[in-house]
Amino acid sequence: xxxxxxLIANRGEIAVRINNTAKRLGIKTYGIKTAREPHALYLKYxxxxxxxxxxxxxxxEFLDIEKIINAAKKNKINAIHPGYGFLAESPYFAKRCExxxxxxxxxxxxxxYKMGNKTIAKQLATKYNVPLLKGSLGNIRDVKQAKEIARRxxxxxxxxxxxxxxxxxxxxxxxxxxxxxxxxxxxxxxxKAFNDPSLFIEKYVRNPRHIEFQILGDKHxxxxxxxxxxxxxxRKHQKxxxxxxxxxxxxxxxxAMGEAAINIAKxxxxxxxxxxxxxxxxxxxxxxxxxxxxxxxxxxxxxxxTGIDLIEQQIxxxxxEKLSLKQKNIKLKGWAIECRINAEDVQAGFSPNLGTIEKxxxxxxxxxRIDSGINNSSIITPHYDSMIAKLIVHAETxxxxxxxxxxxxxxxxxxxxxxxxxxxxxxxSNKKFRKGEFNTSxxxxxxxKLYYQEPNDEMLAAYVAxxxxxxxxxTDRSTLINFQQGKNIxxxxxxxxxxxx
Amino acid sequence: MKLNTKKxxxxxxxxxxxxxxxxxxxxxxxxxxxxxxNNKKADIKIFENEDGFTYLVWKNRKYxxxxxxxxxxxxxxxxxxxxxxxSIESPxxxxxxxxxxxxxxxSKTEAIIAPMPGKIVDLLVEENAEIKExxxxxILEAMKMQNEINSHVAGKIKKILVKQNDSVAKDEVLLEIxx
Numbered sequence: 001x002x003x004x005x006x007l008i009a010n011r012g013e014i015a016v017r018i019n020n021t022a023k024r025l026g027i028k029t030y031g032i033k034t035a036r037e038p039h040a041l042y043l044k045y046x047x048x049x050x051x052x053x054x055x056x057x058x059x060x061e062f063l064d065i066e067k068i069i070n071a072a073k074k075n076k077i078n079a080i081h082p083g084y085g086f087l088a089e090s091p092y093f094a095k096r097c098e099x100x101x102x103x104x105x106x107x108x109x110x111x112x113y114k115m116g117n118k119t120i121a122k123q124l125a126t127k128y129n130v131p132l133l134k135g136s137l138g139n140i141r142d143v144k145q146a147k148e149i150a151r152r153x154x155x156x157x158x159x160x161x162x163x164x165x166x167x168x169x170x171x172x173x174x175x176x177x178x179x180x181x182x183x184x185x186x187x188x189x190x191x192k193a194f195n196d197p198s199l200f201i202e203k204y205v206r207n208p209r210h211i212e213f214q215i216l217g218d219k220h221x222x223x224x225x226x227x228x229x230x231x232x233x234x235r236k237h238q239k240x241x242x243x244x245x246x247x248x249x250x251x252x253x254x255x256a257m258g259e260a261a262i263n264i265a266k267x268x269x270x271x272x273x274x275x276x277x278x279x280x281x282x283x284x285x286x287x288x289x290x291x292x293x294x295x296x297x298x299x300x301x302x303x304x305x306t307g308i309d310l311i312e313q314q315i316x317x318x319x320x321e322k323l324s325l326k327q328k329n330i331k332l333k334g335w336a337i338e339c340r341i342n343a344e345d346v347q348a349g350f351s352p353n354l355g356t357i358e359k360x361x362x363x364x365x366x367x368x369r370i371d372s373g374i375n376n377s378s379i380i381t382p383h384y385d386s387m388i389a390k391l392i393v394h395a396e397t398x399x400x401x402x403x404x405x406x407x408x409x410x411x412x413x414x415x416x417x418x419x420x421x422x423x424x425x426x427x428x429s430n431k432k433f434r435k436g437e438f439n440t441s442x443x444x445x446x447x448x449k450l451y452y453q454e455p456n457d458e459m460l461a462a463y464v465a466x467x468x469x470x471x472x473x474x475t476d477r478s479t480l481i482n483f484q485q486g487k488n489i490x491x492x493x494x495x496x497x498x499x500x501x
Numbered sequence: 502m503k504l505n506t507k508k509x510x511x512x513x514x515x516x517x518x519x520x521x522x523x524x525x526x527x528x529x530x531x532x533x534x535x536x537x538x539n540n541k542k543a544d545i546k547i548f549e550n551e552d553g554f555t556y557l558v559w560k561n562r563k564y565x566x567x568x569x570x571x572x573x574x575x576x577x578x579x580x581x582x583x584x585x586x587x588s589i590e591s592p593x594x595x596x597x598x599x600x601x602x603x604x605x606x607x608s609k610t611e612a613i614i615a616p617m618p619g620k621i622v623d624l625l626v627e628e629n630a631e632i633k634e635x636x637x638x639x640i641l642e643a644m645k646m647q648n649e650i651n652s653h654v655a656g657k658i659k660k661i662l663v664k665q666n667d668s669v670a671k672d673e674v675l676l677e678i679x680x
Contacts, residue, residue: 167646168645168646185623185640185647185649188622188623188640188647189645189646189647192642192645192647193645236646345584347583347584348616348617349616349617351616351617351643351671352617352618352643352644354618358553359552359553359554361552361554382618382643382644385644386644410581413554413565414582415553415554415565415567416567418579418582418584419582421582422581422582422583451582451583452581453581453583456559457564457580457581457583457585458520458524458526458580458585459526459538459539459543460545460557460559460564460566460580461566461578461579461580461585461587462518462520462526462528462538462578462585462587463518463526463528463538463543463545463557464547464557464566464568464578464580465518465568465576465578465585465587465589466516466518466526466528466531466587466589467531467547468568468571468576469516469574469576469589470514470516470531470532
């Protein structure tokens with residue numbers, strides 16, 4: 001079936017990203033306007049807007065299955081792309097699309113269901129001899145059972161939400177005295193995030209690397225993998241920096257893990273783009289964690305080094321096309337790094353920094369890609385995720401990619417809110433990171449300071465404050481011109497300072 | 502030295518920026534070519550570009566600058582994405598500030614404030630309980646994440662100002678601890 005129109009059931013940078021590829025393929029695009037974010041950037045790109053902005057329901061528009069299905073039917077839209085998060089991994093949503101003969105851009109409802117249920121996923125992995133970590137075979141009933149299993153496999157252990165992802169509902173337990181409390185916190189968080197408090201428990205590998213494989217499968221049983229992504233720079237299980245390839249990978253390990261990833265996909269007759277996540281320990285043993293049955297936030301690093309547009313592949317596969325890619329033709333060229341720019345205050349423990357983006361200036365250049373969901377005057381609301389944009393760079397080598405990322409970050413200017421940019425610059429300047437010696441505990445163990453700062457920065461800031469203060473005192477006897485919103489400066493001062501502009 | 506008169510207000514050209522951790526920057530000749538910071542000549546220029554960004558140029562490098570908070574002489578400046586807070590003093594007000602600091606007793610009560618806006622999902626302590634540094638106090642849910650808020654001091658819980666299911670703003674005082 002040829003897709004002619006597409007409803008993008010998502011927001012932010014991914015809605016813009018999906019829109020761009022869909023349009024290039026000649027598909028008419030629809031976006032959803034919400035009351036929470038009626039002036040969002042993605043609405044400026046889509047061909048048509050489905051307006052739900054007069055609707056203020058408790059449940060976000062992007063989670064309301066029937067509303068989205070109705071919008072598609074009413075506007076005679078062929079297909080729905082769910083992006084990531086929201087309904088991307090809801091088997092029920094995929095099933096409703098199937099029932100209504102709307103093309104869901106993603107795998108089958110049954111594949112989503114099986115991979116979404118960690119117990120089934122683990123059983124499938126065992127069947128295909130893909131290595132797993134010790135732990136509960138299924139969900140745990142209560143704290144008592146959790147204690148029994150933890151004693152058997154040994155501490156530390158980790159609780160994970162059975163329906164989980166994105167670090168929510170995940171808690172590490174170092175000793176038995178903490179297990180009861182952590183069980184409660186993890187279950188509460190899982191309940192809130194996924195509407196399902198079920199947890200499972202497994203052995204916690206200290207300081208592993210997080211490495212995932214991008215796979216593509218079509219509806220005719222053909223599969224390829226597009227190499228790995230290293231996502232070890234995480235904070236509270238939330239990825240912040242991803243790169244491809246990984247420094248620990250060699251051809252032999254890549255082949256073995258790539259094949260394991262494809263086997264997992266085959267086990268559920270997977271089609272579309274998917275990601276198989278592994279933990280890799282110091283001795284380069286790998287363990288299957290889970291499969292994400294959607295496009296990932298970090299998909300651009302794979303696109304940069306393979307030259308393959310993953311959204312395009314998803315659309316073609318959904319249309320029933322055969323994969324035109326062959327494993328032997330897939331070459332990983334150079335090195336790509338992605339930095340997630342979040343509206344967060346790194347100095348205040350990465351707490352959300354809400355507000356209005358007064359101005360944004362993107363670094364430009366060959367091999368610099370920006371996937372952004374914001375522009376001048378965008379409002380950062382508490383309703384959604386704090387990620388506002390992604391910076392992706394591509395270079396011949398890892399060293400060059402790090403240098404390019406660092407210089408691009410320094411030219412990435414945002415006024416109005418604080419972001420994770422100073423954090424990213426700090427990582428790019430870190431010796432251990434540059435050497436490739438890091439794992440998922442990098443932020444806690446290797447970073448003395450979570451943001452980049454130079455010795456004289458405070459002095460320069462002091463100058464700015466004193467300058468403004470003195471200029472205000474001057475205003476008594478001068479005509480005012482606007483300097484910054486609400487901040488005034490006398491023209492003679494300004495003239496003097498702007499002279500060499 | 503010129504004198505301040507009511508009719509013709511003249512600003513004495515020396516300011517002292519005192520940072521949060523009590524570092525002081527003495528700034529002289531702010532608006533002239535002889536700008537000095539801590540008695541050293543500093544060739545800093547301030548610009549506003551056509552995109553609306555304010556930035557400094559110093560030693561051939563650009564520094565993005567923005568004033569994010571200002572209340573009388575209290576300033577918070579964002580420089581290259583990092584916040585710095587100062588109070589700007591004249592030589593006279595600086596003397597007064599130092600005098601006051603010396604003569605006012607340090608507060609014995611520490612406030613635990615919300616590091617982010619969110620909802621209190623669980624309170625883990627009670628009033629009058631003893632608490633150690635680093636011990637969890639409550640669970641604050643923000644952006645769908647549950648965050649454990651820990652005490653940065655040891656002491657006795659004097660007062661709890663919030664209850665379960667309360668929504669709190671950033672910087673709202675959650676409880677008071679007596680050191």
